[in-house]
Amino acid sequence: MKFDTPAGQNPIDKLKVVGKATDRIDGPFKTTGTAPYAYDWHDPKLKPAYGFVVGAGIAKGRIKAMNLTSAKAAQGVLAIVTAGNAGKLGKGKLNIATLLGGPEIEHYHQAVALVVAETFEQARAAAALVKIDYAEAKGAYDLAAVKDTGKPEKLGPAPADTSVGDFAGAFAGAPIQLDATYTTPDQAHAMMEPHASIASWEGDRLTVWTSNQMIAWAARDVAATLDMPQDKVRIVSPFIGGGFGGKLFVRTEAILAALGARAARRPVKVALTRPMMFNNTVHRPATIQRIRIGATPDGMITAIGHESWSGNLPDGKPEAAVQQTRLLYAGANRMTQTRMATLDLPEGNAMRAPGEAPGLMALEIAMDEMAEKLGIDPIQFRILNDTQVDPEKPERPFSQRNLVQCLRTGADRFGWDKRVSKPGQVRDGRWLVGIGVAAGFRNNQVTKSGARVRLDAKGMLTVETDMTDIGTGSYTIIGQTAAEMMGVTLDRVIVRLGDSDFPVSSGSGGQWGANCSTSGVFAACEKLREAVSQKLGFNSADAVFEDGQVRSGNRTAPLAQAAAGGDVVAEDTIEFGDLAKKYQQSTFAGHFVEVGVDVATAEIRVRRMLAVCAAGRILNPKSARNQVIGGMAMGVGAALMEELAIDKRRGFFVNHDLAGYEVAVHADIPHQEVIFLDEVDPISSPMKAKGVGELGICGAGAAVANAIHNATGIRVRDYPITLDKLLDRMPDAA
Ligand code: MOS
Secondary structure, X not given: OEEOOOOXXXXXXXXXXXXXXXXXXXXXXXXOOOOOOHHHOOOOOOOOEXXXXXXOOOOOEEEEEEEOXXXXXXXXXXXXXXXXXXXXXXXXXXXXXXXXXXXXEOOOOOEEEEEEEOOHXXXXXXXXXXXXXXXXXXXXXXXXXXXXXXXXXOEOOEOOOEEEOOHHHHHHHOOEEEEEEEEEOOEOOOOOOOOEEEEEEEOOEEEEEEOOOOHHHHHHHHHXXXXXXXXXXXXXXXXXXXXXXXXXXXXXHHHHHHHHHHHHOOOEEEEOOHHHHHHHOOEEOOEEEEEEEEEOOOOOEEEEEEEEEEEEOOOXXXXXXXHHHHOOOOOOEEEEEEEEEEOOOOOEOOOOOOOHHHHHHHHHHHHHHHHHHHOOOHHHHHHHOXXXXXXXXXXXXXXXXXXXXXXXXXXXXXXXXHOOOOOOOOEEOOEEEEEEEEEEEEEOOOOOEEEEEEEOOOOOEEEEOOOOOOOOOHHHHHHHHHHHHHXXXXXXXXXXXXXXXXOOOOOOOOOOHHHHHHXXXXXXXXXXXXXXXXXXXXXXXXXXXXXXXXXXXXXEEEHHHHHOOOOEEEEEEEEEOOHHHHOEOEEEEEEEEEEEEEOOOOOEEEEEEEEEEEOEEOOXXXXXXHHHHHHHHHHHHHHHOOOOOEEOOOOEEOOOOOOOOOOOOHHHOOOEEEEEOOOOOOOOOOOOEOOOOOOOOOOHHHHHHHHHHHHHOOOOOEOOOOOHHHHOOOXXXX
């Protein structure tokens, strides 16, 4: 189905199942421990051996010699895979560093060997016996030191730089100016389930049970890396314990499990240990962001400029931190620039709303600072500079844009009118209390997505698609969509996901999964409705599917009757045409935060948070809310805690475990509320929905920073805002 005209009335609009707050249908499997995650895929027939990954002990250089003698002789060892004996390896389209390094070393903890043994403990013990001599080379590990060597780097299909009007002239001539630089640190995904895979060969066919967000990309890149045809690779990933972007691409353990299984001639399972995760895989790159805003005294932006620097391995991508500044506020004269320098740290890549999440951490403090300079309320300042068209390309309207309503609704709900705009004025016992606001923004990307739907003689529907559920609720909204389309209750639908034998979906990334994958199910169900009507001798144009029955004219038949002579199966793929190009599609939020800052110790506590979201139709308010409050907690982590500490001499992340890398959890935030505006977006898809998962993080961090400023009068521009950055500047404790 091609989607290129705005959606009209359709069966989803009945909202009997879709749009209802619904428990996750996969929940009971997870709470009873019966959902098979990659590492605990318990097929006794598999009898897997265990692989343990050896990571490079240097960040840059080469292996001079590798001595495997003692490791090979260790108890239980079946095979040792290295670049020297693995045969020629290719590279996945989306991999930057080689997944099995050597002799060249591209980053610290790059995998250089896999030791396969009968037990995990034997593999680990033998891995410690692998002796490697390195020739260490000098690398670049400090973004600030190399930023000026950065080169313009495109943001996917978007240009590195944009420019409208005369930014320099307008900024220089602006009566009120802000010129400030903000930094965000390297951050780790730190999802709960580590990277894990089990690989098994049958002849030249490979099956990998893994934990991956994008099944088709994984199949393609496993095949490319192992230099084999993609149709001989099966990827299975039905349950995923969090991805956060770190599982968008195939990683070391999947490739090494396959190579280990080939060498040991039996299935092999490999999980990265937690300390390996931080340097072996990917992370969110640090940024340095300079923002300049010029405005008239009455608060109209006349010039806005955003420059961002980040670093990555050669062939890596920049952090797209300027993305939202191209779209969020009006202003006739504007410019953005993205520069990327080469660093020899582990690969930087997509993490938890790449681009907008760190970009808004800078932009939305800048907006707060500018409002303060102007003496205008920060909500009012944002509203004054709202735009209903892409400010760089005014001929492109937003499909929907209700940012102003998000901010106004949030202000009412949060009690914004009680905010004291002069900082440091509100005390509650030992706490200085402040509230802050930030706009939330995240693009709504659309990408084609396929599904297959089967009706059986009992009236059960089975949906199959390679879509993944990374803890987001995909199973449930896909089930809801099929139930709504076919006029049955949710318990009549079986959803099967995460298998490359199923039709290729959008996968889970960039908050596109919910809208796109359900649209693919919508398309397949449209075909199934036609097939069912035909079987029943009904006219599909006027057939109504409701309560397990199909009605056409004055005739009614049970839905199941269509499958009396055999299953009825339909498959289709939604494809997005011109609309996606004609309209700017984005999602919006107003983030509100109240913090307390201990007047003596500068300890920071978030007291309450609110997000008001405008993101099209909300398919399942319960799982959507879970997504948004999770994103808000990540925003708190980014604002207050999360930071990979770099050893700038040796080039690695020092705090590579969950004792040293701290994340926020819901218990850190006593009160969180989410409001979804009642919105549908017929431009976005036949579901009239949009992405919402990543909107929760986008803007939340800056709202925390702005609340801290309101509480203390201290402006911190370098994240995370740890108490040492406040302590010397705290107001008098008297
Ligand atoms: Mo998301 S960071 O594109 O999984």
